[in-house]
Amino acid sequence: MCYFRHLQVKIFGIRGCFFGIANMILVKRMRETLYSTLLFQDISFFDSQTVGDLTSRLGSDCQQVSRVIGNDLNMIFRNVLQGTGALIYLLILSWPLGLCTLVICCILAAVMFVYGMYQKKTAKLIQEITASANEVAQETYSLMRTVRVYGTEKQEFKRYNHWLQRLADISLRQSAAYGIWNWSFNTLYHATQIIAVLVGGLSILAGQITAEQLTKFLLYSEWLIYATWWVGDNLSSLMQSVGASEKVFQMMDLKPSDQFISKGTRLQRLTGHIEFVDVSFSYPSRDEVAVVQNVNISVHPGEVVAIVGLSGSGKSTLVNLLLQLYEPTSGQILLDGVPLKELDVKWLRQRIGYVGQEPKLFRTDISSNIKYGCDRNISQEDIISAAKQAYAHDFITALPNGYNTIVDDDLLSGGQKQRIAIARAILRDPRILILDEATSALDAESEHNVKGVLRSIGNDSATKRSVIVIAHRLSTIQAADRIVAMDSGRVVEMGSHKELLSKDGLYARLTKRQNDAVL
Template sequence: MFNFWNMQVKIFGVRGCCFGIANMILVKRIREALYSALLLQDISFFDSETVGDLTSRLGADCQQVSRVIGNDLNLILRNVLQGAGSLIYLLVLSWPLGLCTVGICTILSAVMLIYGRYQKKAARLVQEVTASANQVAQETLSLIRTVRVHGTEGEELGRYKWWLGKLADISLRQSAAYGFWNLSFNSLYHSTQVIAVLFGGMAILAGHITAEKLTKFILYSEWLIYSTWWVGDNISSLMQSVGASEKVFRLMDLLPSSQFIERGVKLQGLTGLIEFIDVSFYYPSRPTVPVVQHVSFSVHPGEVVAIVGFSGSGKSTLVNLLLQLYEPTNGQILIDGHPLKELDIMWWRERIGYVGQEPKLFRMDISSNISYGCTHYIKQEDIEWAAKQAYAHDFISALPNGYETLVDDDLLSGGQRQRIAIARAIIRDPSILVLDEATSALDAESEYNVQGVFRSVRSDLTTRSVIVIAHRLSTIKAADKIVVMDGGQIVEIGSHRELLLKDGLYARLTRKQADAMS
């Protein structure tokens, strides 16, 4: 007997180890597949999904799915085998009493299925509410300086507590459902004992079975009931995992953006001729609000073209279309005479240097931030050259660890971040350079130095094309052509001098800026 139990313990131990390994592999592959699916979605997908929700799916939800193999299926398989063996032995001992026990187990299974369905629905609600709570916490903590300055700690705590209250309500209902399930089990379990004693006692008196068989029957019926209970408990847990995993698998099933599936054209040589031809666009989330309407202009190789206008006039949207973050609703963009949408997206983006208004740096060393995204081998000398071109070398060298300094939120000022981002764009040696308010956080001296990037373009033999979105007069005046936008449309095009003579919107913007500076 001792050897039997010793062998059983060893078998269960090996089974548990195998399930644990399978669980680890499952979680790893699910997270890899989900992360890969998210990375390959269109930008419009991220406009409608929150970061907190997606990170919650990658974290808690994937871990919840792992319980399916690591715990639920493991215990369900074990208890099903134990219950099946007990049922067979019960029917051999006394099939009438065995059938009574089967009937009770059937009722218990029906209650179990109802409870499991409820747990599946509740688990889905828990995951959605948890994701919303995570989104509030992530947003608040990432904007903690704004919260502190405005003194809204109480309001943010209230927002978070509201979601926690909803989560507590759902958990309370889950606890009540579990209490009902537990009450059902105990009632049916004790009913089995009563039936076994009553009918078994009558059978003993009638001489149909012996007291020894009745004792065995009671023991095995308890084993069967408990196995059924454990199967039900694990199935309800399995239903929770299924409910939590629905959004995970729905995200995993999303098809990648067509940009990553279709192989476009790779041009033999890129001169940098850009043509916007009757381009219109509206965001998918706001189909009735046109952002850009019938825009047509060109950027020739070696030109510096500035795009100016009021906030919300569609300047940055044109850059997003050029980067192929979105597709034009109407019209097309030509690159050296070829439609942009027909070009290979990875090849195209390798040839564009982009600096945004609020450049984001990764939590890695400065050298890695500057060389980020480069497909060719980059030497340290190349990194330092790019930093010098962006007038960032001096302040980087003054840092404790120089180019090996780890970037964090408090280390660099806004202007220093922008200069590192400019160096990141320059090191790619792009055929087209796009600067979206890239000098907005620079001081006067740094801005003057960065103007050297524009001045070098005119004498650059590679005929690099530059598109600049700016408000500062000093940056605008350096452009060969200025495109003035208002309400998503182009209202003026010309040089600085030509537009001043027209005395239109550009002239008014220039006078307002001059008045503000004075």
């Protein structure tokens, strides 16, 4: 007997090991699949999703699924085998008693199924509320300086506590449901013992079974009931995992953006002739509002075109459309006469240099941030050369580890981040250069120096880069070949600095207001 017990322990241990390995592989592949699926979604997908929700799906939701194989399926498989063996032996001992026990187990299974479905629904709700709570916490911590300045700690605590209270209410109902399930088990378990004793006693008096058989029956029926209870408990946990992972599987089923699955055209030679032809656009989240309306702009190779206008006039939206982050609602954008949507997206973006108003740097060393996205071999000398052109070399070498310094939010100022982003754009040697408020955080001297560099790389006769500049500081774009003034998503003026001043229109008014503000 001891030998078989020892063998059983070994078998269970080996099985648990295999289930643990399978669990590790499952969770790893789930996270890989989910991350890659999210990575290749349209940018509009991220406009409608919060960072806290997505990270919660990648983190806690995927980990919740690990219980399915690591524990739930393992224990369900084990107890189903044990319960089946016990039921067969009970029917052999006494089929009337065995059938009575089976009926009770079926009732217990029905209660178990209802409880499991409730657990699935509750788990899905818990994960959604947890994701909302995580989003509040992440937002508060990322904006801690704003919270401190405005003294809204209690307000933020109330926001977070609101979701915690909802989570506590659901957990309370979940505990009550577990209590009902546990009470049902205990009631049915004791009912089984009472029925077995009564029917077994009558069977002994009738000479149908012996006292020894009744004793064995009581032991094996208890084994069957407990096996059923364990199956129910693990099945409810399984349903809870399924409910928690439902959103994960929905996201994993998302198809990647058409940009990444369609094979676009790669031009043999890119000159950088850009044309916006009757382009209109509305963001998917608010399609009733036209952000850009019937825009017609042409940018020739080697030309610097500046786009100005009030906030919300559609300047940055044009850049987003050119970068193919969104597709125009109507009209089209041509590059060297070829519609932008027909081109290979990855190939196109490798030939575009982009510097935004608030560049985000990755938490890696400065060298890696500068060469980020370059598909050619880059030497350290190339990185240093680009940093010097962007007037970033001096402050980088003054850092504790120079170009190997890990970027931190508190380490660099806004202007320093912009200069690193400009160095990244210079290093790419782009055919098209887009500057969206690229010098807004620079001091006057750095802006003057960087403007000269940007102008020189835009008008390099050997490359003839096309440059699009968006700026609120009109001093930044006075030397542009053409200036496009936009208002409410429409082009209202176009010409050189002198021509637009003489028209006394929108551009002239903006220039006058800035001059008055300086005075």
